[in-house]
Amino acid sequence: MRKHISLRTLPLFALTALACAGLATLSAQKSHDAALARNLNTFNSIVKQVEMNYVDSIDVDKSFKAAIDAFLSSTDPYTEYYTAEDQEKLQKLTTGEYGGIGSYIMERDGGSYISQPMEGSPAAKGGLRPGDHILRVDSVDVADKGSEFVTKLLKGVPGTPVKVTVKRPYAADSVKVIEIVRAKVQEPSVAYDTIIDGIGYVRITSFIDKTPGEVRKALDKFKEDKGLKGIVIDLRGNGGGLVEAAVDITGYFVPKGTEIVRTIGRDPSQERIYKTPRSPIFPDTPLAVLIDGGSASSSEIMAGSLQDLDRAVLIGSRSYGKGLVQNPAQLPYGALLKVTIAKYYLPSGRLIQAIDYSRRNADGSVARVPDSLTNVYKTAHGREVRDGGGLRPDSTVDWGTVNRLIYNLVADNWVFDYATRYAAANKEIGPAASFEITDTLYSDFKKSIDPARFKYDKVCEELVKQLRTTAKNEGYMSEETEKELDKIAALLTHDLERDLDTHRGEIEEYLGSEIVGRYYYDRGKAAYELKNDKAMKLAGQILSDPEQYKAMLEKPRNNRNNKK
Numbered sequence: 001m002r003k004h005i006s007l008r009t010l011p012l013f014a015l016t017a018l019a020c021a022g023l024a025t026l027s028a029q030k031s032h033d034a035a036l037a038r039n040l041n042t043f044n045s046i047v048k049q050v051e052m053n054y055v056d057s058i059d060v061d062k063s064f065k066a067a068i069d070a071f072l073s074s075t076d077p078y079t080e081y082y083t084a085e086d087q088e089k090l091q092k093l094t095t096g097e098y099g100g101i102g103s104y105i106m107e108r109d110g111g112s113y114i115s116q117p118m119e120g121s122p123a124a125k126g127g128l129r130p131g132d133h134i135l136r137v138d139s140v141d142v143a144d145k146g147s148e149f150v151t152k153l154l155k156g157v158p159g160t161p162v163k164v165t166v167k168r169p170y171a172a173d174s175v176k177v178i179e180i181v182r183a184k185v186q187e188p189s190v191a192y193d194t195i196i197d198g199i200g201y202v203r204i205t206s207f208i209d210k211t212p213g214e215v216r217k218a219l220d221k222f223k224e225d226k227g228l229k230g231i232v233i234d235l236r237g238n239g240g241g242l243v244e245a246a247v248d249i250t251g252y253f254v255p256k257g258t259e260i261v262r263t264i265g266r267d268p269s270q271e272r273i274y275k276t277p278r279s280p281i282f283p284d285t286p287l288a289v290l291i292d293g294g295s296a297s298s299s300e301i302m303a304g305s306l307q308d309l310d311r312a313v314l315i316g317s318r319s320y321g322k323g324l325v326q327n328p329a330q331l332p333y334g335a336l337l338k339v340t341i342a343k344y345y346l347p348s349g350r351l352i353q354a355i356d357y358s359r360r361n362a363d364g365s366v367a368r369v370p371d372s373l374t375n376v377y378k379t380a381h382g383r384e385v386r387d388g389g390g391l392r393p394d395s396t397v398d399w400g401t402v403n404r405l406i407y408n409l410v411a412d413n414w415v416f417d418y419a420t421r422y423a424a425a426n427k428e429i430g431p432a433a434s435f436e437i438t439d440t441l442y443s444d445f446k447k448s449i450d451p452a453r454f455k456y457d458k459v460c461e462e463l464v465k466q467l468r469t470t471a472k473n474e475g476y477m478s479e480e481t482e483k484e485l486d487k488i489a490a491l492l493t494h495d496l497e498r499d500l501d502t503h504r505g506e507i508e509e510y511l512g513s514e515i516v517g518r519y520y521y522d523r524g525k526a527a528y529e530l531k532n533d534k535a536m537k538l539a540g541q542i543l544s545d546p547e548q549y550k551a552m553l554e555k556p557r558n559n560r561n562n563k564k
Contacts, residue, residue: 043067074364076340076357078326084334100155101162102185103128105147108413112142112150114166118185119521126180130518131420132166135175158184169417170424186210189241192526193218198229199540203526204249207241207298212248219252219281230286230543232536233302236316240297243274243325243344250302251276253287253311258347260305263325265342272342286549287312288539291391292399296320300352301344304391308347310381310553313542314393315535321354321368321390348377350387382555394552395542397535405499406506408455415507415514418448423518432516432524433531437508445511446500460492 050058061083068081102121105112114132117123135143137153154162165177189211191203200222202215222228240246247260254260254276262273289303289312300319306312325342345351354368361367369388376384386392409415422441429435437445468485471477500507509532516524530536542549 076324076355078322078324078338079340080338082336082338097184097186098155099158099182100151100185101126101128101164101180101182103154105134105151105154107147110144112145112147116517116521118187119523121185122180122183124521126164126178127176128164128166128178128180129168129420129423131169131417132176133169134164134166136163136165138163154182156182158182170421188214190214190218192523192530193221194527194530195222195225195228196530196536197540197544198225198227199536199543200225200228200231201234201530201536202232203234204299205238207238207243207245207249207302209242209245211241211245215249215252216281223281228285230288230539230549231282232288232290232539232543233312234290234536235295235299235303236290236292236535237294238296238299239294239320240299240301240322243298243301246298246302247274247276250305251278252281253283253285253306254280254309255283256280258309261301261344261346263342263344270342286543286546288543289314290535290539291316291319291393293317293320293390295391296322297324300391301346304346304350304352307385307391307394308350308377308379310379310383313395313539313549313552314391315395315539315542316393316397317399318392319352319390321352321388323351323353348379348385350375350377350385352387352390354389381553383553384556395538397538399534403503403506404456404459405503406510409449409507410510412455414449414454415510418445418511419514419518421448422515429516429519432520432527435512435516435528437512442504442508442511446497449496449500451496454496456494456496461489461494464489464492 051060065081065083072079072081101123102118103123104115104118106115107113112134114123114128114130114134116130117128133143134150135141137150140153142150142153154164156162160182161179162182163177163179165175168174168176187206189204189206189208191205193200193202195201200218202218204211204215219231222231243261243263250260251258256276256279258276260274260276262271264271287306289306291299291303291314295303295316296319300322303312303314303319307314323343323345324340325344326338327341329337329339331337343351343353355366356369357366359366371386371389374386374388376386379385464485468477471481471485509529513525513528516528520527542552
């Protein structure tokens with residue numbers, strides 16, 4: 001039984017220590033408040049002086065926005081100020097909805113182009129196509145305007161009409177006027193779901209208020225398959241969203257009332273614990289979660305909690321490492337502040353935040369927490385996991401690197417333009433998942449690339465030139481050295497035809513995806529890309545082998561003596 005300890009029973013030195021600590025805290029708070037008041041008064045005086053005496057007029061809104069952004073730069077990238085006009089961006093992040101035509105817009109050659117209409121959107125129904133150069137929006141000439149300017153004109157109140165004039169490539173009558181009625185556009189957060197060889201697959205691109213319902217529909221379809229061996233949740237590239245949505249979906253796989261995450265802010269008494277609200281749909285079915293460096297925030301809450309609970313195998317590469325929670329705070333005149341209010345902790349007790357923004361270098365920069373300074377925690381079965389630096393997968397996939405050839409093919413729109421031309425010449429193709437790049441098609445693609453216009457990054461050739469110069473300066477250039485350098489130069493000189501053949505397999509992934517997207521939108525791209533997906537293949541192998549799956553979630557014998 002705990003005894004009540006009176007202040008009278010405490011030693012004098014303890015009372016003195018408590019009193020000093022309280023006074024120190026009070027003194028520090030007063031000093032902080034005084035500094036805040038002093039600086040606010042100084043800032044107010046500066047504004048008045050500039051407004052009254054500066055030689056030119058000041059754009060007040062622009063200046064204050066810059067001042068606010070500068071002040072917030074000392075916090076973290078997630079604490080952001082939104083003007084009344086900007087709040088639509090925040091609404092889109094939480095609901096996935098906005099009023100407009102439903103199309104992705106890209107900038108190129110000084111203008112704005114249709115990149116990809118969303119499936120079923122007003123843009124798609126109206127007939128806009130990838131590659132269309134937007135010339136006018138209603139009566140406004142936008143031929144040489146950027147995507148931000150054009151997007152603002154295309155968005156609007158659902159039910160209102162907008163007239164879009166475009167120039168279409170590879171078309172006889174290239175200029176087309178398309179009338180579209182704006183609508184409430186809902187970006188789906190579940191990009192694709194399917195069953196492949198007994199493995200259910202769901203790709204979640206964001207966590208918004210409607211995501212749990214979309215995932216539930218996919219899982220209900222899986223329940224109808226009697227041969228289901230396992231489920232894969234793909235969170236690669238998912239930057240997060242609503243914590244509640246992530247908790248809800250995690251609850252489809254773990255018992256009701258399971259703690260998924262807890263958040264702790266400056267005041268520990270404001271700690272909040274999130275638990276699963278309902279009974280699971282698949283409490284025991286083998287589960288794998290795919291992650292990569294683009295998986296952040298709510299994605300990491302879902303993936304990390306399933307790892308800590310030993311409910312799923314994580315496959316891929318290390319996640320981003322965002323362990324901070326934001327909350328919107330309403331400001332005067334319709335403005336809003338999205339402010340970081342807490343850090344979140346996974347069931348094992350770990351915080352996976354990769355960057356400590358409170359500890360900055362002298363130049364104001366920040367760095368990731370080094371692995372050597374991270375701490376070990378334990379999963380439900382006693383497996384070791386670490387805090388800081390994001391989530392480490394249970395099985396790692398090497399995604400490889402994108403070489404400069406492929407980068408330039410994609411970045412300079414060679415792949416995009418060929419897909420546009422192909423779609424103009426071919427009204428339909430077969431199913432997305434079975435589409436193939438034939439020898440004839442690939443040969444035609446190679447012919448579409450103009451060697452005179454193709455940008456090559458001649459890094460290797462420049463390095464050989466520098467090596468020749470250095471060899472001469474250092475006195476190492478001889479006839480024999482010259483010959484050897486000539487051999488190296490020949491090996492490292494670009495040959496476009498050869499390089500396109502050498503890297504055909506990698507190029508086909510991008511080219512096929514772009515072509516399929518012309519007919520089947522983002523769902524088609526996802527179906528095509530899954531054919532050669534390294535992570536999906538590995539997940540299928542693990543989930544189809546109960547012994548391997550079980551072994552991966554058990555405590556390794558050589559870790560039994562490690563302490564938390």
